[in-house]
Amino acid sequence: xxxxxxxxxxxxxxxxxxxxxxxxxxxxxxxxxxxxxxxxxxxxxxxxxxxxxxxxxxxxxxxxxxxxxxxxxxxxxxxxxxxxxxxxxxxxxxxxxxxxxxxxxxxxxxxx
Amino acid sequence: xxxxxxxxxxxxxxxxxxxxxxxxxxxxxxxxxxxxxxxxxxxxxxxxxxxxxxxxxxxxxxxxxxxxxxxxxxxxxxxxxxxxxxxxxxxxxxxxxxxxxxxxxxxxxxxx
DNA sequence: TCCATAGTTCGGAAATCTTGAACTATATCC
DNA sequence: GGATATAGTTCAAGATTTCCGAACTATGGA
Numbered sequence: 001x002x003x004x005x006x007x008x009x010x011x012x013x014x015x016x017x018x019x020x021x022x023x024x025x026x027x028x029x030x031x032x033x034x035x036x037x038x039x040x041x042x043x044x045x046x047x048x049x050x051x052x053x054x055x056x057x058x059x060x061x062x063x064x065x066x067x068x069x070x071x072x073x074x075x076x077x078x079x080x081x082x083x084x085x086x087x088x089x090x091x092x093x094x095x096x097x098x099x100x101x102x103x104x105x106x107x108x109x110x111x112x
Numbered sequence: 113x114x115x116x117x118x119x120x121x122x123x124x125x126x127x128x129x130x131x132x133x134x135x136x137x138x139x140x141x142x143x144x145x146x147x148x149x150x151x152x153x154x155x156x157x158x159x160x161x162x163x164x165x166x167x168x169x170x171x172x173x174x175x176x177x178x179x180x181x182x183x184x185x186x187x188x189x190x191x192x193x194x195x196x197x198x199x200x201x202x203x204x205x206x207x208x209x210x211x212x213x214x215x216x217x218x219x220x221x222x223x224x
Numbered sequence: 225t226c227c228a229t230a231g232t233t234c235g236g237a238a239a240t241c242t243t244g245a246a247c248t249a250t251a252t253c254c
Numbered sequence: 255g256g257a258t259a260t261a262g263t264t265c266a267a268g269a270t271t272t273c274c275g276a277a278c279t280a281t282g283g284a
């Protein structure tokens with residue numbers, strides 16, 4: 001019997017979503033300040049619930065998508081629910097807009 | 113006579129300011145996504161023209177301030193003019209807002 | 225001329241980002 | 255049940271970016 005070094009931060013069916021009051025403006029802007037993440041957000045606007053694969057251009061490596069979704073989740077921009085063997089992602093528009101009024105709207109308006 | 117390795121990108125009295133059409137949304141957000149740079153911007157809102165030293169908390173190293181101002185300049189957020197032995201920085205509010213309408217206002221409104 | 229002030233450039237250490245490989249977890253087919 | 259496929263995470267290491275002290279350029283004033 002082999003001991004493994006891999007560990008999960010928590011149970012895989014309960015991902016951690018921050019309270020928006022604990023997200024700084026700099027952290028929120030940092031999450032938005034990346035072309036891949038802006039693309040993920042744009043896709044989630046068009047189609048409000050997507051699994052990880054579908055929320056990114058298909059050339060993007062899985063581990064990269066996973067990291068970008070972690071950043072978006074940590075910034076309170078995305079919520080993730082486990083559904084069967086996939087994770088469904090949604091924008092936390094209401095929560096995010098309550099914390100940073102107008103910010104996401106203004107970013108989306110300027111992304112063309 | 114000693115040859116030096118130090119070089120300036122251009123004449124020191126003519127700093128490069130980008131045309132805002134060449135600034136991407138991701139680059140603009142990246143420039144905004146840093147506590148030190150947000151602080152610089154806030155100071156320039158309060159006091160519209162400041163030299164490098166005055167645009168940052170006084171504990172910040174000079175080379176660090178210089179780098180942050182480069183990032184802000186490259187994002188079209190700050191313009192710099194040489195005046196005697198100092199460089200006076202100003203926000204390019206009008207230019208930036210023409211390129212990214214509402215974005216800077218919404219960031220400033222959310223920075224408290 | 226010499227000194228002080230203002231800011232840039234360089235280089236190396238530190239932090240962060242990217243991504244393939246190995247892994248966990250769940251579903252589906254026999 | 256077992257084998258296989260699919261979805262996504264974790265790890266590790268290379269690549270990239272950021273930070274900042276030291277050396278430098280540039281200007282102003284005594």
